[in-house]
Amino acid sequence: xxxxxxxxxxxxxxxxxxxxxxxxxxxxxxxxxxxxxxxxxxxxxxxxxxxxxxxxxxxxxxxxxxxxxxxxxxxxxxxxxxxxxxxxxxxxxxxxxxxxxxxxxxxxxxxxxxxxxxxxxxxxxxxxxxxxxxxxxxxxxxxxxxxxxxxxxxxxxxxxxxxxxxxxxxxxxxxxxxxxxxxxxxxxxxxxxxxxxxxxxxxxxxxxxxxxxxxxxxxxxxxxxxxxxxxxxxxxxxxxxxxxxxxxxxxxxxxxxxxxxxxxxxxxxxxxxxxxxxxxxxxxxxxxxxxxxxxxxxxxxxxxxxxxxxxxxxxxxxxxxxxxxxxxxxxxxxxxxxxxxxxxxxxxxxxxxxxxxxxxxxxxxxxxxxxxxxxxxxxxxxxxxxxxxxxxxxxxxxxxxxxxxxxxxxxxxxxxxxxxxxxxxxxxxxxxxxxxxxxxxxxxxxxxxxxxxxxxxxxxxxxxxxxxxxxxxxxxxxxxxxxxxxxxxxxxxxxxxxxxxxxxxxxxxxxxxxxxxxxxxxxxxxxxxxxxxxxxxxxxxxxxxxxxxxxxxxxxxxxxxxxxxxxxxxxxxxxxxxxxxxxxx
Amino acid sequence: xxxxxxxxxxxxxxxxxxxxxxxxxxxxxxxxxxxxxxxxxxxxxxxxxxxxxxxxxxxxxxxxxxxxxxxxxxxxxxxxxxxxxxxxxxxxxxxxxxxxxxxxxxxxxxxxxxxxxxxxxxxxxxxxxxxxxxxxxxxxxxxxxxxxxxxxxxxxxxxxxxxxxxxxxxxxxxxxxxxxxxxxxxxxxxxxxxxxxxxxxxxxxxxxxxxxxxxxxxxxxxxxxxxxxxxxxxxxxxxxxxxxxxxxxxxx
Ligand SMILES: Nc1ncnc2c1ncn2[C@@H]1O[C@H](COP(=O)(O)OP(=O)(O)OP(=O)(O)O)[C@@H](O)[C@H]1O
Ligand SMILES: [Mg+2]
Numbered sequence: 013x014x015x016x017x018x019x020x021x022x023x024x025x026x027x028x029x030x031x032x033x034x035x036x037x038x039x040x041x042x043x044x045x046x047x048x049x050x051x052x053x054x055x056x057x058x059x060x061x062x063x064x065x066x067x068x069x070x071x072x073x074x075x076x077x078x079x080x081x082x083x084x085x086x087x088x089x090x091x092x093x094x095x096x097x098x099x100x101x102x103x104x105x106x107x108x109x110x111x112x113x114x115x116x117x118x119x120x121x122x123x124x125x126x127x128x129x130x131x132x133x134x135x136x137x138x139x140x141x142x143x144x145x146x147x148x149x150x151x152x153x154x155x156x157x158x159x160x161x162x163x164x165x166x167x168x169x170x171x172x173x174x175x176x177x178x179x180x181x182x183x184x185x186x187x188x189x190x191x192x193x194x195x196x197x198x199x200x201x202x203x204x205x206x207x208x209x210x211x212x213x214x215x216x217x218x219x220x221x222x223x224x225x226x227x228x229x230x231x232x233x234x235x236x237x238x239x240x241x242x243x244x245x246x247x248x249x250x251x252x253x254x255x256x257x258x259x260x261x262x263x264x265x266x267x268x269x270x271x272x273x274x275x276x277x278x279x280x281x282x283x284x285x286x287x288x289x290x291x292x293x294x295x296x297x298x299x300x301x302x303x304x305x306x307x308x309x310x311x312x313x314x315x316x317x318x319x320x321x322x323x324x325x326x327x328x329x330x331x332x333x334x335x336x337x338x339x340x341x342x343x344x345x346x347x348x349x350x351x352x353x354x355x356x357x358x359x360x361x362x363x364x365x366x367x368x369x370x371x372x373x374x375x376x377x378x379x380x381x382x383x384x385x386x387x388x389x390x391x392x393x394x395x396x397x398x399x400x401x402x403x404x405x406x407x408x409x410x411x412x413x414x415x416x417x418x419x420x421x422x423x424x425x426x427x428x429x430x431x432x433x434x435x436x437x438x439x440x441x442x443x444x445x446x447x448x449x450x451x452x453x454x455x456x457x458x459x460x461x462x463x464x465x466x467x468x469x470x471x472x473x474x475x476x477x478x479x480x481x482x483x484x485x486x487x488x489x490x491x492x493x494x495x496x497x498x499x500x501x502x503x504x505x506x507x508x509x510x511x512x513x514x515x516x517x518x519x520x521x522x523x524x525x526x527x528x529x530x531x532x533x534x535x536x537x538x539x540x541x542x543x544x545x546x547x548x549x550x551x552x553x554x555x556x557x558x559x560x561x562x563x564x565x566x567x568x569x570x571x572x573x574x575x576x577x578x579x580x581x582x583x584x585x586x587x588x589x590x591x592x593x594x595x596x597x
Numbered sequence: 598x599x600x601x602x603x604x605x606x607x608x609x610x611x612x613x614x615x616x617x618x619x620x621x622x623x624x625x626x627x628x629x630x631x632x633x634x635x636x637x638x639x640x641x642x643x644x645x646x647x648x649x650x651x652x653x654x655x656x657x658x659x660x661x662x663x664x665x666x667x668x669x670x671x672x673x674x675x676x677x678x679x680x681x682x683x684x685x686x687x688x689x690x691x692x693x694x695x696x697x698x699x700x701x702x703x704x705x706x707x708x709x710x711x712x713x714x715x716x717x718x719x720x721x722x723x724x725x726x727x728x729x730x731x732x733x734x735x736x737x738x739x740x741x742x743x744x745x746x747x748x749x750x751x752x753x754x755x756x757x758x759x760x761x762x763x764x765x766x767x768x769x770x771x772x773x774x775x776x777x778x779x780x781x782x783x784x785x786x787x788x789x790x791x792x793x794x795x796x797x798x799x800x801x802x803x804x805x806x807x808x809x810x811x812x813x814x815x816x817x818x819x820x821x822x823x824x825x826x827x828x829x830x831x832x833x834x835x836x837x838x839x840x841x842x843x844x845x846x847x848x849x
Pocket of ligand 1: 608611613631632633634635636637638639640
């Protein structure tokens with residue numbers, strides 16, 4: 013009576029889709045059915061008839077292959093060398109594999125924890141799945157698989173050339189890939205289960221209003237984990253065999269398992285035994301059973317805690333946010349820039365510091381920097397055999413490493429900038445604000461803190477290394493230019509490969525565009541260092557032998573490095589600008 | 598004033614909006630109706646400068662939006678159908694930010710923001726983060742934000758979704774008063790009673806074509822079969838009378 017019959021056809025949709033099945037049984041969607049939409053979305057995206065799609069994939073494939081070839085080549089040479097070393101060679105290879113696997117394991121654990129938060133608790137399809145007649149076990153299976161896929165693919169990409177190098181150098185044979193598969197699948201599954209379980213527990217433990225602060229806890233846990241890992245592994249010991257009393261001692265250290273209860277250790281033993289021509293069943297067995305047991309326990313935990321946790325995760329704390337002293341000070345500070353720019357900058361800052369998923373990563377960052385500075389501090393640079401050249405080469409390597417640190421920070425904080433604007437682009441696009449102002453604000457809000465950090469790191473480490481004034485000047489200038497280049501590349505790639513639909517900012521850098529950005533950043537850092545190596549060497553040798561340095565060589569080298577950095581800053585931003593102006597959202 | 602000439606939008610080979618000509622003069626509230634998927638949102642987003650037309654021209658207050666987007670958009674306020682805004686800003690901060698996008702600030706803006714929030718019963722929430730707002734509250738905040746810089750033209754996509762009766766009433770009065778002062782509003786809606794009661798002129802779009810356009814009286818005069826209500830005119834024009842028999846649907 014209330015609605016006219018003419019409008020009822022609109023109702024038929026939901027009725028039909030939510031209704032009982034014809035055969036009268038309980039509806040029971042399969043696990044694959046639950047993952048179906050994800051698969052279809054991915055396929056629709058790749059089928060998207062965007063112009064230049066093929067070209068894009070060719071470029072991606074090309075860079076991907078170069079990247080693989082690079083990793084493979086490095087490892088190949090290293091392993092060849094190890095293989096030649098008498099007695100301890102195989103142990104060194106095994107240790108190296110173990111170290112890399114431990115690294116993988118910690119990355120996997122962290123990214124699974126972060127991914128699980130969004131795939132199990134925040135994803136948009138959950139409302140429907142939780143409300144629908146979906147079996148808890150299938151929901152767990154589907155979401156676990158999704159979490160695992162999302163957080164493991166980058167590690168898998170790294171692992172392929174790595175395992176290939178081992179297989180080729182040690183003649184793994186035709187069944188070697190199969191053996192790797194048997195080892196690696198459980199190796200991926202275990203951190204996925206543990207990560208999801210940690211997230212599940214955290215969501216349940218925290219008071220409802222603070223669910224969203226979980227990420228800060230995760231960050232702290234990770235920080236602790238990294239420090240612990242460094243203390244357990246003590247990689248610096250391996251780099252200095254002369255520090256051991258005798259070769260026997262060294263071999264003993266190499267022989268003892270670093271961590272007998274870690275899946276990485278099992279995986280390492282399984283692979284190394286295989287490459288040695290033996291099949292050691294125990295590690296395979298341990299990996300397989302642990303993975304299965306983990307899934308079962310994870311499922312039980314899921315059944316017990318998921319419903320409560322899910323309901324909790326939906327409550328977000330409504331928080332007051334008045335403009336305080338700080339706000340007014342910033343307001344005044346940025347006022348000379350004009351209303352538009354000031355408001356854009358203030359907005360960026362507010363969104364960043366009020367979003368736990370964003371600022372909590374700062375803790376991670378602090379850990380990274382501290383670990384880095386500590387490692388520099390403990391470098392054995394004062395003993396005998398430390399020539400004038402070595403002392404000056406270390407700051408150069410320092411520059412490279414600091415560049416990597418900056419690149420990963422830019423990937424975390426600058427790269428997601430444009431993606432995070434996805435839901436609000438309508439507002440920006442329908443306003444008279446020129447798109448370049450948005451990029452301008454994002455660039456500077458990212459670059460200025462990054463630059464301060466960069467100068468801080470380089471200043472402190474170079475001070476610890478007691479470098480010459482010349483190296484200090486070169487380092488500081490280079491890192492400044494590189495910082496701009498990193499920021500420019502991050503904005504550029506972040507705009508070219510935006511993740512407008514993402515729910516979790518922490519996930520954006522792990523996307524394909526993020527990977528591309530990292531590769532481009534590494535290329536620029538490498539380019540700068542290669543271009544500067546020659547003039548620095550010339551200058552140092554001239555100094556060492558009391559001659560005049562070749563001015564031409566210096567100007568060309570430094571000039572080209574400068575040009576590279578400026579190009580890497582400006583060109584990506586220009587491309588981003590055209591791209592963003594064409595976005596229709 | 599809004600003027601559309603030959604406005605067309607194609608998604609691939611599919612034509613969502615097909616050569617629409619329309620002029621909404623100053624001081625008019627224009628209602629934009631049509632069945633789901635008719636092309637209303639597409640048209641409005643083209644007017645707002647978010648989508649680029651495949652062909653045709655959009656003029657706002659006499660300025661071609663393709664030629665001088667900044668000048669045209671300065672005269673425009675847009676309210677989208679889905680209220681997506683920055684979750685981590687408070688209501689007051691959001692209004693200030695929007696004003697900033699139009700290069701406006703100062704005591705007058707602050708005053709206006711307070712008045713608008715008070716109008717929609719949001720003043721208690723002005724310092725709360727938007728993430729704790731309900732759907733309707735967000736909608737009201739966005740509507741307020743479109744008025745903060747006093748644009749000559751406001752383009753609204755289904756503003757009534759999720760609003761309570763009181764807010765609907767306020768919205769109606771606000772829109773009417775705004776056009777009475779010589780501004781222009783173009784609004785899409787599915788609520789025919791609202792369109793009938795509020796709008797000066799009504800356009801009905803279907804399949805990307807403008808099927809009818811005029812005042813209620815004109816629509817009535819043109820309608821065959823002596824229809825009097827907007828609902829009958831709408832359903833007859835858009836062919837929705839051929840609805841299936843309910844019995845068939847529910848027994849299927
Ligand atoms: N991004 C897009 N890509 C392809 N087709 C689209 C896209 N956006 C809209 N369309 C199509 O354009 C047509 C018009 O869509 P539009 O959103 O303008 O309809 P509408 O009149 O606003 O409908 P509703 O009343 O449901 O809001 C639809 O057929 C839709 O499928
Ligand atoms: Mg619409």
